[in-house]
Amino acid sequence: MATALSAPFVDTRAADLTWTLAAPALPALLTRTRRVAGHRVELRVLGASHQVVLAAPGAAAPLLTETVACLPGTPGGLPGHTRPAVAGLAAYTFTSSVATLARTAFADRVERVRVRVEGDPGGVAAAFPGDPHAVTALLPEAAAPGRVRWRTWHAYPQTGELVTTTTTCDLPLAHHRSGKDA
Numbered sequence: 001m002a003t004a005l006s007a008p009f010v011d012t013r014a015a016d017l018t019w020t021l022a023a024p025a026l027p028a029l030l031t032r033t034r035r036v037a038g039h040r041v042e043l044r045v046l047g048a049s050h051q052v053v054l055a056a057p058g059a060a061a062p063l064l065t066e067t068v069a070c071l072p073g074t075p076g077g078l079p080g081h082t083r084p085a086v087a088g089l090a091a092y093t094f095t096s097s098v099a100t101l102a103r104t105a106f107a108d109r110v111e112r113v114r115v116r117v118e119g120d121p122g123g124v125a126a127a128f129p130g131d132p133h134a135v136t137a138l139l140p141e142a143a144a145p146g147r148v149r150w151r152t153w154h155a156y157p158q159t160g161e162l163v164t165t166t167t168t169c170d171l172p173l174a175h176h177r178s179g180k181d182a
Contacts, residue, residue: 017077043140049068110133113155133157151164
């Protein structure tokens, strides 16, 4: 079952979202930490959507903090695809898509996402008040040796929009060769 949150969500449609790797840690409504490929992956559900913090084993500072959220004053928007250089990673790729669905199709798709995420011990799903389909879900996974991936879903029942993001981080080759990625 998705964790029921008592705080309302701030972002109310896909167009409210921006993506950045430059935001500081923001106040989270729900935080869960997982180990994926030896790295710490902190999943943070915000009232304004999500943050994922990726840290190398034993590191005090994170490799990156990915924020997809309603951040007034932050330029940009939500890119369909971007691959910026990130210090400490061999590669970082972010993709997003927005599906606008009729109410029944939207409800069915959100339920499939909830079942998938809730069925995985690494997943986090949060439901916001007002509509059972106002959901933010995050699912980390070890995509391949030396690679960490997470997917997120942001459901906006008032507009029938389901935002899906996929992030893939290729770990440095030296880390992968050291055998520490298991």
